[in-house]
Amino acid sequence: MLDALTGPDLTIDHVRDAHARIKPYIHRTPVLTSTYFNELTGAELFFKCENFQKAGAFKVRGASNAVFGLSDEMAEKGVATHSSGNHALSLSYAAGRRGIPCHVVMPRTAPEAKKAAVRGYGGIITECEPSTSSREAVFAEVQAATGAEFVHPYNDPRVIAGQATCSLELLEQAERLDAVIAPIGGGGMISGTCLTLSNLAPHMEIYAAEPDQADDAARSFRAGHIIADDAPVTVADGLKVPLKENTWHFVSHFVTDILTASEQEIIDAMKLTWQRMKIVMEASCAVPMATILRNPDVFRGKRVGVIITGGNVDLDKLPWIKG
Amino acid sequence: MLDALTGPDLTIDHVRDAHARIKPYIHRTPVLTSTYFNELTGAELFFKCENFQKAGAFKVRGASNAVFGLSDEMAEKGVATHSSGNHALSLSYAAGRRGIPCHVVMPRTAPEAKKAAVRGYGGIITECEPSTSSREAVFAEVQAATGAEFVHPYNDPRVIAGQATCSLELLEQAERLDAVIAPIGGGGMISGTCLTLSNLAPHMEIYAAEPDQADDAARSFRAGHIIADDAPVTVADGLKVPLKENTWHFVSHFVTDILTASEQEIIDAMKLTWQRMKIVMEASCAVPMATILRNPDVFRGKRVGVIITGGNVDLDKLPWIKG
Numbered sequence: 001m002l003d004a005l006t007g008p009d010l011t012i013d014h015v016r017d018a019h020a021r022i023k024p025y026i027h028r029t030p031v032l033t034s035t036y037f038n039e040l041t042g043a044e045l046f047f048k049c050e051n052f053q054k055a056g057a058f059k060v061r062g063a064s065n066a067v068f069g070l071s072d073e074m075a076e077k078g079v080a081t082h083s084s085g086n087h088a089l090s091l092s093y094a095a096g097r098r099g100i101p102c103h104v105v106m107p108r109t110a111p112e113a114k115k116a117a118v119r120g121y122g123g124i125i126t127e128c129e130p131s132t133s134s135r136e137a138v139f140a141e142v143q144a145a146t147g148a149e150f151v152h153p154y155n156d157p158r159v160i161a162g163q164a165t166c167s168l169e170l171l172e173q174a175e176r177l178d179a180v181i182a183p184i185g186g187g188g189m190i191s192g193t194c195l196t197l198s199n200l201a202p203h204m205e206i207y208a209a210e211p212d213q214a215d216d217a218a219r220s221f222r223a224g225h226i227i228a229d230d231a232p233v234t235v236a237d238g239l240k241v242p243l244k245e246n247t248w249h250f251v252s253h254f255v256t257d258i259l260t261a262s263e264q265e266i267i268d269a270m271k272l273t274w275q276r277m278k279i280v281m282e283a284s285c286a287v288p289m290a291t292i293l294r295n296p297d298v299f300r301g302k303r304v305g306v307i308i309t310g311g312n313v314d315l316d317k318l319p320w321i322k323g
Numbered sequence: 324m325l326d327a328l329t330g331p332d333l334t335i336d337h338v339r340d341a342h343a344r345i346k347p348y349i350h351r352t353p354v355l356t357s358t359y360f361n362e363l364t365g366a367e368l369f370f371k372c373e374n375f376q377k378a379g380a381f382k383v384r385g386a387s388n389a390v391f392g393l394s395d396e397m398a399e400k401g402v403a404t405h406s407s408g409n410h411a412l413s414l415s416y417a418a419g420r421r422g423i424p425c426h427v428v429m430p431r432t433a434p435e436a437k438k439a440a441v442r443g444y445g446g447i448i449t450e451c452e453p454s455t456s457s458r459e460a461v462f463a464e465v466q467a468a469t470g471a472e473f474v475h476p477y478n479d480p481r482v483i484a485g486q487a488t489c490s491l492e493l494l495e496q497a498e499r500l501d502a503v504i505a506p507i508g509g510g511g512m513i514s515g516t517c518l519t520l521s522n523l524a525p526h527m528e529i530y531a532a533e534p535d536q537a538d539d540a541a542r543s544f545r546a547g548h549i550i551a552d553d554a555p556v557t558v559a560d561g562l563k564v565p566l567k568e569n570t571w572h573f574v575s576h577f578v579t580d581i582l583t584a585s586e587q588e589i590i591d592a593m594k595l596t597w598q599r600m601k602i603v604m605e606a607s608c609a610v611p612m613a614t615i616l617r618n619p620d621v622f623r624g625k626r627v628g629v630i631i632t633g634g635n636v637d638l639d640k641l642p643w644i645k646g
Contacts, residue, residue: 030353032375051601052355271638278374278634280601311601315594321644 007246051311065162092123154188163192187247261290374634388485415446477511486515510570584613
């Protein structure tokens with residue numbers, strides 16, 4: 001059964017199955033290029049724009065694979081998660097498309113805009129106190145009451161197989177790539193990237209990009225085991241979560257290197273990308289460009305896929321505007 | 324000779340010639356759709372994204388047509404204009420591609436960022452005092468000294484034929500459209516749209532969209548002659564300029580209606596488009612969406628092309644953020 005898999009069990013067939021399963025519910029997002037950034041970096045960059053994805057982020061790939069892979073019997077009881085970010089939106093969207101409930105446990109202190117967004121996609125919110133113990137207790141209650149299937153935002157193999165469909169498309173859309181770079185938080189996108197590329201293009205380099213101020217994945221990578229930080233602070237708020245066993249499997253086996261960037265470098269790269277490419281993307285998505293600019297020798301002369309992971313930004317609070 | 328034409332002389336062959344001439348220097352910009360906006364408006368909308376165009380705006384079409392249509396002898400002396408907006412960027416870009424000088428007369432009080440952008444595209448700036456008399460005097464001096472060819476931002480038939488290539492692409496990219504809507508300032512884009520559609524799709528409706536606070540084109544349309552306002556104030560700063568004889572020809576003959584929107588409606592539509600479509604576009608580009616939302620009965624049930632004209636925004640000064 002798909003839900004009993006672990007990371008190492010995943011094969012390229014799981015990715016192909018996932019793509020066939022989720023295709024009706026996702027966009028095949030465009031790949032953009034920029035003369036300006038090519039000249040700036042000396043590399044040839046291909047931006048896979050998941051900010052244009054349904055629900056505004058790549059997370060809808062994994063969430064849809066989990067939701068549409070459920071048996072009818074399991075699906076009936078719905079799905080549940082305790083993310084308050086893009087995974088919650090994506091799972092709500094996917095559940096809505098299947099016509100099943102999606103339960104989201106969120107701290108009562110979460111911004112009203114985030115709650116509204118989850119509700120906008122049909123998610124049912126149960127509030128908890130802003131502490132891990134309360135979140136876990138409330139989540140257990142919700143699951144017990146509903147029997148809903150838990151879908152972890154990134155450690156779930158169904159989710160990893162779903163995220164892996166992004167690189168499957170990228171390989172078709174941009175030929176002869178030498179490398180791919182994507183941001184790393186919990187490692188779902190990078191794991192999916194590793195899963196696809198290690199099977200279909202094992203010569204390609206895979207870089208993960210992380211904030212200096214939340215560099216637990218980079219330190220884990222060098223230490224050879226998972227190091228989890230407690231509540232790191234960074235503008236790239238999608239990248240604060242730690243690796244888990246299934247994503248660590250891919251990171252430790254297949255990633256070429258993990259590069260980091262400062263907060264100011266991330267903000268500068270974010271603003272510059274908005275300015276030159278005219279796209280709205282999250283601070284997290286700017287981390288790869290920030291690391292490319294910090295490490296030009298690593299990328300010069302290469303054809304590089306850059307994964308722009310999401311576009312759900314609070315337009316009232318842009319990090320380069322002092323409020 | 325192309326530069327001796329007037330608006331009424333222009334034919335669809337001029338548009339086809341323009342397209343062949345400028346193709347190597349422009350992007351065939353994508354057409355995006357949005358489930359969200361379709362549901363919100365009850366129409367089927369096709370967004371022609373000229374914000375992704377070279378130099379960040381549709382104006383590069385007209386500027387390139389003018390620049391690459393010059394004889395070698397004329398080209399040698401360069402081109403000149405006194406716009407300080409997207410036309411100056413576009414003309415500088417096109418001249419740079421041809422390897423000829425582009426002279427731009429700009430008030431010395433213009434924002435440093437605008438001057439830097441023009442210089443970034445290779446434009447040569449001559450500063451004037453911030454008055455019409457100084458601008459005209461300095462421009463005459465520059466022209467006398469250089470012999471550069473004046474390219475008006477919108478009243479020039481070469482420019483109109485260039486802008487007309489945008490609808491040529493749109494007709495190929497979105498089938499069976501019932502209407503097109505675009506913002507109107509001086510009328511260059513709308514005139515080009517009229518030129519193409521009146522020849523190739525005469526059944527299609529053509530709507531122009533304008534701020535309430537700069538509604539000189541709407542009042543001209545109703546009065547039957549050009550009414551030019553002195554220095555209107557609007558957030559849609561690309562739309563402040565008045566119609567001229569060549570654009571008036573197209574507006575008065577081929578436009579279905581001119582609709583207007585308030586400043587708040589424009590800002591709301593701008594922010595909503597950034598939020599839902601994840602694209603950076605100018606306030607001017609939000610005026611069509613603002614008028615669609617104000618006049619839902621006009622568009623409901625129709626397939627409508629919406630021209631997003633440009634993406635050159637000052638990211639430090641967004642109109643929904645109080646600074």
